[in-house]
Amino acid sequence: MEIREIAKLLDAEIVCGENFSEDEVEFAFASDLMSDVLTTKHDFLLLITGLANLQTIRTAEMSDIHCIVFVRGKKVNEEMIELAAENEMVLIECRYSMFKTSGILYAAGIQPVY
Amino acid sequence: MEPMHLQYEVEGGNFSKAGFASSEIKKVLKQLNVDAKTIKRIVVSSYEAEVNIVAHAYKGKISAMIDNEKIELFYDDEGPGIPDIEKAMQAGFSTASPEAREMGFGAGMGLPNIKNNADKLEITSEIGKGTQLRITVALTPEMN
Numbered sequence: 001m002e003i004r005e006i007a008k009l010l011d012a013e014i015v016c017g018e019n020f021s022e023d024e025v026e027f028a029f030a031s032d033l034m035s036d037v038l039t040t041k042h043d044f045l046l047l048i049t050g051l052a053n054l055q056t057i058r059t060a061e062m063s064d065i066h067c068i069v070f071v072r073g074k075k076v077n078e079e080m081i082e083l084a085a086e087n088e089m090v091l092i093e094c095r096y097s098m099f100k101t102s103g104i105l106y107a108a109g110i111q112p113v114y
Numbered sequence: 115m116e117p118m119h120l121q122y123e124v125e126g127g128n129f130s131k132a133g134f135a136s137s138e139i140k141k142v143l144k145q146l147n148v149d150a151k152t153i154k155r156i157v158v159s160s161y162e163a164e165v166n167i168v169a170h171a172y173k174g175k176i177s178a179m180i181d182n183e184k185i186e187l188f189y190d191d192e193g194p195g196i197p198d199i200e201k202a203m204q205a206g207f208s209t210a211s212p213e214a215r216e217m218g219f220g221a222g223m224g225l226p227n228i229k230n231n232a233d234k235l236e237i238t239s240e241i242g243k244g245t246q247l248r249i250t251v252a253l254t255p256e257m258n
Contacts, residue, residue, distance in 0.1 A: 034218030038158050039227055055217045058133035062161040064154055
């Protein structure tokens with residue numbers, strides 16, 4: 001599924017990496033715990049998280065994750081956008097809960113990793 | 115290729131900079147055309163070790179030695195040390211601060227995750243002085 005379609009389904013806003021919104025995502029992982037994210041073996045995952053800080057972006061960088069959906073209305077800051085842009089990532093701000101976000105994307109065919 | 119030597123300083127407690135060294139190491143490995151899966155194993159290990167220095171130590175040094183066959187990463191910190199390494203290696207055991215937990219770490223998964231990703235992990239530690247990690251990852255499939 002294209003990233004822009006994901007943003008549309010979630011009624012969410014792409015706040016960084018609009019250029020890459022036609023990239024495809026097949027798998028997603030939802031966690032606020034970066035230690036968990038770092039144990040995933042899949043590449044090019046969509047990360048769904050309520051943790052909005054610089055280490056979220058760093059974790060994505062190390063894990064080859066190129067798209068992050070920030071749920072529960074969490075806002076990304078300038079520093080995060082700068083680091084994400086450097087790594088060609090797409091950041092999406094979504095007001096839905098993690099559960100609702102995951103449910104919508106699962107129903108739309110995005111696959112879990114475990 | 116001539117062996118390469120990279121070196122970085124790490125500040126304890128400075129979470130905004132945590133990951134800088136591992137990010138630089140990732141850039142170098144990409145330039146060397148190391149395959150993506152191996153890069154991920156290396157940088158995930160490196161990032162976990164770097165975050166450990168930031169979370170637990172006062173300061174530290176990271177150095178990387180890269181040759182045709184392998185990368186060796188050294189993490190040398192000045193900090194409280196690890197009283198019981200065997201316990202620290204157990205999944206779920208953590209002494210992390212609330213600040214580290216707020217950053218999404220401190221679940222007691224770092225060292226076990228390094229062990230899972232690295233080909234070799236060696237840890238030495240002295241109470242009240244610091245901890246040294248040595249992580250080795252093969253860069254050629256034959257070595258695995």
